[in-house]
Amino acid sequence: GKGAGWRPAPGRAALLWAAGAVVAGTAAAWTLNTVVSAALYPGGPSDHQAWAVERLTSPSGLLHSLTAGGGQLWAMAAGSWGLAALGLVSVLLAVRRGRPADRLMALALLVATAGVAVASAAALFDEHRVGNFAYERYVACFALPYALAGLAGLRRHRRMLAGAASVCLFGGWLVLYMGGRLHTYTFKSRDFPEVALLGGSYTELRPIVISAAASALLALLWALARWGTVKLAGVLLALNLVLTYIPATVWQVSEAVADAAPLPPVTSGSVVLARHVPGVEHPVPDVVSPVSELTYSSVAVKVWWTRLERFDPSAGVRPGVCMAVVEWPAGVTAAETWPQHPPGWSYRRSALMENLWWVIWYDPACVGRKGSR
Structure with missing residues (x-):
């Protein structure tokens, strides 16, 4: 029997502590979200769930959700200079050819990525904003594993070509699907700090130019990888240090010149x-x-x-x-x-x-x- 002096095994104790931390963290997050939501939206928040269901159950809405969700992945792939696209190809191949454990991990990553991309695209209202169709923020948490998978498979030229082709094909589809909305919808430079740099413009989205630039950079990385892993790492580090400064500077400038919504000089009543x-x-x-x-x-x-x-x-x-x-x-x-x-x-x-x-x-x-x- 357990007896009066029974204590859980070390492994079980760690599991109990972890479960308690998850429950406590979830409760704290739910409480904070409830308080903030009630303060910001006294009449209740918008029903994004109903909006998502409506989108996902109609042909036009489903096409919109798949395109906008794919646009998020396209922005992630292009912003990583094609590495995330190459990583996506590698993860897809791992589901088919990998060991059982690798297959399970790859499948979990793909399902999570697709779920976040499509669900967030379906739940977003049409804000008449270009960023609604190619916005990386919601899938940014997946960029690192895909980029690392891309780096691991960088020496394989067929995967590199497949990754570059996927970026270019979806960039072309964005142009076809959005049509005139690329120019009539609102463009916010802060939505595209990485990909706008590749397109050479912080005033409009250029999917074709961005796709071509990302593919060319991926080919360059492939060539550098054949030159040597250490040299590739050095080049990537130097480029990231330099190019990180550019979007940050553009962000500051865009914030400085953006139309503000100032209140009148009233602080009472x-x-x-x-x-x-x-x-x-x-x-x-x-x-x-x-x-x-x-x-x-x-x-x-x-x-x-x-x-x-x-x-x-x-x-x-x-x-x-x-x-x-x-x-x-x-x-x-x-x-x-x-x-x-x-x-x-x-x-x-x-x-x-x-x-x-x-x-x-x-x-x-x-x-x-x-x-x-």
Whole structure:
């Protein structure tokens, strides 16, 4: 029997500690997420799950999800100079030819990668943003294992050619699928710090140029690998140190020149946001017809002295309100966005991502007053 002095075996104790840490960490993360979500979205967050299900169960939505998910992998592959594409080829071959343990690990990596890429692409609203179709952030956690697998198979020229071909083919498919949206959708340089460098432009996405550049760099790495592993490592280290500086510099410049959404010089009184009725004003989540959740969270992070409240613009505001945020529909001037504004109030235009617009009305009498945290 276990007896009064029973203690778990060392291996079992470690397992119990690990399980406890996982449970505690999950509970803490869930609690923090609940608190932050309730503060940012009092009316509840957007239902991305329903949006994903709708996309994945319709032919056009499924094509969109597969293309945008593949675009994430394309950005990862191109941003790693084709190494991740070569690694993807190697992992696919490992599923077919590897030892049982290698097959299982390779299959797990592929399933996780495909799941994250396709699910995130399906759940994203159409923000009229080029980055929605070729955004590496969601699969960035997989870049390292694929790049390492690519380095391990770099000397095999057939795999190298297959990796380069996959990058070029999908780059061409992006051009065909997106069509004019490549130029009419919003391009954010911060979405493409690595691949935009290969395309020679931080103002537009050039999938064909980027694919060709990544393939050429992969061929160069293949040649250097034949020259010697140590020399290849030295060249990669030097290039990464130099090229890391360029996207970082571009990021700083783009942040400096980007359109800000400053608040009026008011730090006191209540702040209200125009009430939004889901399914009435904006039946489909879309930045062109901005959902108030995006506006709410963008303003909430700047209003430190009070909590945002909802109000009906047609009914006016109660005493004590110093600032009111209303949406800015297309076809009207900023001065016409709130005909019922109190006499003497001024307004300031604001924008986010060039496609999400609102107007902030404020009472000039509140300027200079001090709020409290």
